[in-house]
Amino acid sequence: MILNLKDLKTVDVQNYLQHAIAPRPICFASTIDTAGNVNLSPFSFFNLFSSHPPIVIFSPARRVRDNSTKHTLQNVLAVPEVVINIVDYDMVQQVSLASCEFPKGVNEFDKAGFTMQGATIVKPPMVKESKIKLECRVNEVKSLGTEAGAGNLVIAEVLVMHIDESILNTDRKIDQTKLHHVARLGGDWYCKVDNTNLFKVEKPHVQIGIGIDALPGSIRNSKILNGNNLGQLGNVCEMPMIDPAFDDDRLKNIIQYYSISPDEMEKELHLYAKQLLDSGKLTAAWQVLLAAV
Numbered sequence: 001m002i003l004n005l006k007d008l009k010t011v012d013v014q015n016y017l018q019h020a021i022a023p024r025p026i027c028f029a030s031t032i033d034t035a036g037n038v039n040l041s042p043f044s045f046f047n048l049f050s051s052h053p054p055i056v057i058f059s060p061a062r063r064v065r066d067n068s069t070k071h072t073l074q075n076v077l078a079v080p081e082v083v084i085n086i087v088d089y090d091m092v093q094q095v096s097l098a099s100c101e102f103p104k105g106v107n108e109f110d111k112a113g114f115t116m117q118g119a120t121i122v123k124p125p126m127v128k129e130s131k132i133k134l135e136c137r138v139n140e141v142k143s144l145g146t147e148a149g150a151g152n153l154v155i156a157e158v159l160v161m162h163i164d165e166s167i168l169n170t171d172r173k174i175d176q177t178k179l180h181h182v183a184r185l186g187g188d189w190y191c192k193v194d195n196t197n198l199f200k201v202e203k204p205h206v207q208i209g210i211g212i213d214a215l216p217g218s219i220r221n222s223k224i225l226n227g228n229n230l231g232q233l234g235n236v237c238e239m240p241m242i243d244p245a246f247d248d249d250r251l252k253n254i255i256q257y258y259s260i261s262p263d264e265m266e267k268e269l270h271l272y273a274k275q276l277l278d279s280g281k282l283t284a285a286w287q288v289l290l291a292a293v
């Protein structure tokens with residue numbers, strides 16, 4: 001299917017894009033108006049865009065339904081400060097409740113059952129229950145249009161971070177396994193980060209990887225190795241050499257058993273290499289594959 005977005009209704013554009021650009025982290029924004037009334041609302045059009053200066057951006061959009069603007073937008077235009085509370089699984093149902101369109105002046109901390117906690121340098125309160133809170137100054141609000149559905153980029157500079165002790169490791173850094181972020185996808189879908197779905201991808205080397213195009217043809221065109229496996233193999237800085245010290249019983253068995261059938265041998269070696277790659281053993285996988293080249 002190919003979609004030309006200008007032929008679609010805004011509600012459908014939003015639907016396709018929100019299902020496609022997912023998962024999105026959730027900014028739970030606390031703001032105030034000039035009279036000091038507090039507002040608390042979630043926004044998943046949100047991300048980190050710069051570390052120096054430390055800039056995050058979220059976007060309260062004009063309502064598709066009636067083109068009205070959100071209280072959060074009105075507040076940051078009047079009082080350019082925001083506390084961004086990071087949303088984790090323990091809070092997700094209350095966060096969703098806070099997104100109801102309560103009338104202006106209603107404090108969603110009360111409606112959604114969160115505790116207000118004073119920030120140190122900005123006026124809006126923090127959500128005590130959130131495990132990470134960012135005190136921010138709003139540097140700029142960039143409107144993306146005047147039609148219903150148009151976003152408004154709230155460009156915010158993070159001044160102070162509050163991090164709950166319970167999610168720190170011994171180096172005083174955030175332990176990714178201890179914070180169960182939730183993120184928004186399309187429609188009513190959310191996802192949760194936890195030990196069952198976290199995985200690591202080794203960063204590309206400072207030296208440049210050889211690339212998949214530099215792999216020997218028999219590896220590159222393997223019917224067994226998939227794109228992820230080739231990505232791992234192409235990430236080495238130089239083509240590995242056979243290591244005579246590599247001693248592996250299964251490799252020896254394959255070479256011995258399939259010596260009369262090179263095609264079968266290659267298949268078995270690729271199956272074994274795939275197993276090794278899928279369990280992160282890149283060096284051993286290379287040694288197994290070199291036996292087939």
Ligand SMILES: Cc1cc2nc3c(=O)[nH]c(=O)nc-3n(C[C@H](O)[C@H](O)[C@H](O)COP(=O)(O)O)c2cc1C
Pocket residue numbers: 026039040041042043044045046059060061062069070071072073095096098099100101102184
């Ligand atoms: C998880 C979640 C994410 C949301 N993300 C956005 C968003 O990025 N932009 C937006 O305009 N509305 C978003 N909404 C809807 C707003 O939270 C909702 O319109 C809210 O009532 C706005 O409140 P306010 O008028 O008090 O600022 C989201 C709702 C939920 C539950």
